[in-house]
Amino acid sequence: MSKIIVAQNAGFCFGVARAVDTVNETIGKYEHIYTYGELIHNKDVIADLEKKGVLVTEDIDSIPQTERTVVVIRSHGVSKAVYEKIKQCGFEVLDLTCPFVARIHSRVIEAGDMPVIIIGAENHPEVIGIKGWAQGKVYIVGSAAEAEKVPFLEAALVVAQTTITHRLWDEVVSALKTRIRQLDLFNSICDTTQKRQKEAVELARASDIVLVVGGRHSSNTEKLYQLCRRHCEKTYYIDNIAQLPLEKVTNHVIISIVAGASTPDWLIREVKTLMSDVEKVVDTTENMEEQEVV
Numbered sequence: 001m002s003k004i005i006v007a008q009n010a011g012f013c014f015g016v017a018r019a020v021d022t023v024n025e026t027i028g029k030y031e032h033i034y035t036y037g038e039l040i041h042n043k044d045v046i047a048d049l050e051k052k053g054v055l056v057t058e059d060i061d062s063i064p065q066t067e068r069t070v071v072v073i074r075s076h077g078v079s080k081a082v083y084e085k086i087k088q089c090g091f092e093v094l095d096l097t098c099p100f101v102a103r104i105h106s107r108v109i110e111a112g113d114m115p116v117i118i119i120g121a122e123n124h125p126e127v128i129g130i131k132g133w134a135q136g137k138v139y140i141v142g143s144a145a146e147a148e149k150v151p152f153l154e155a156a157l158v159v160a161q162t163t164i165t166h167r168l169w170d171e172v173v174s175a176l177k178t179r180i181r182q183l184d185l186f187n188s189i190c191d192t193t194q195k196r197q198k199e200a201v202e203l204a205r206a207s208d209i210v211l212v213v214g215g216r217h218s219s220n221t222e223k224l225y226q227l228c229r230r231h232c233e234k235t236y237y238i239d240n241i242a243q244l245p246l247e248k249v250t251n252h253v254i255i256s257i258v259a260g261a262s263t264p265d266w267l268i269r270e271v272k273t274l275m276s277d278v279e280k281v282v283d284t285t286e287n288m289e290e291q292e293v294v
């Protein structure tokens, strides 16, 4: 029989849980509830919210202008321009920007016209939001090689997308040290991310199979996958139970389940239950002749 381990740091982080819970509590209190972009990177959760009347848009002009319309800002936060546009349109704003992301916005605002370097992915909504609060020049750097393209500067503030790895932070910062005389370093990697990644690596090292559960657009889940993959060759990235690689599960192995910050608990439980059921089948059939092992 295999051993199934679920990571302790799996599923909704503080910022995502707060956003999902608050939106659920808001249902029924307004005529229209819109989220600016998908509340979290999970299709099932978004579909469920849609059924309850919570709609997604990034086109503020298309939102019906009634007194009872609320626009939700998700945990990733938004740029100053988007925030002001929502306000100017007269909508009530439910700002669920994660406090850890809001802290980055504050540091960027405090930097005034000093150049800001954001270590992260250019197209990620959190990075777009952070960039949108800067008053000076912004450089977005996704790797040490990209850091080499930043011009020589007198001073710069360096911040991180909350979900990058410490390894990336260290690599980029050492590359920047050769180009910028005075670095104001604000390592804004989220603690949750750090714990989650550390535990994922430990589990991957000790496991035969790792299942990484989470949405395909979830940057932190993708990073967990990459980290686990480095330490466990049989690492699989799954959105839902339909994608479980049941045919690849063998008996007497250690299977770890890790999950991103936007993966709901019920999905993690579903994966665990299905894996346990499969393992029971394997366990009861292993001594039967000509029985195909799942």
Ligand code: F3S
Residues within 6 Å of the ligand: 013, 014, 015, 016, 075, 076, 098, 099, 100, 101, 162, 163, 190, 191, 192, 193, 261
């Ligand atoms: Fe916030 Fe960290 Fe989650 S920044 S949204 S608690 S990953």
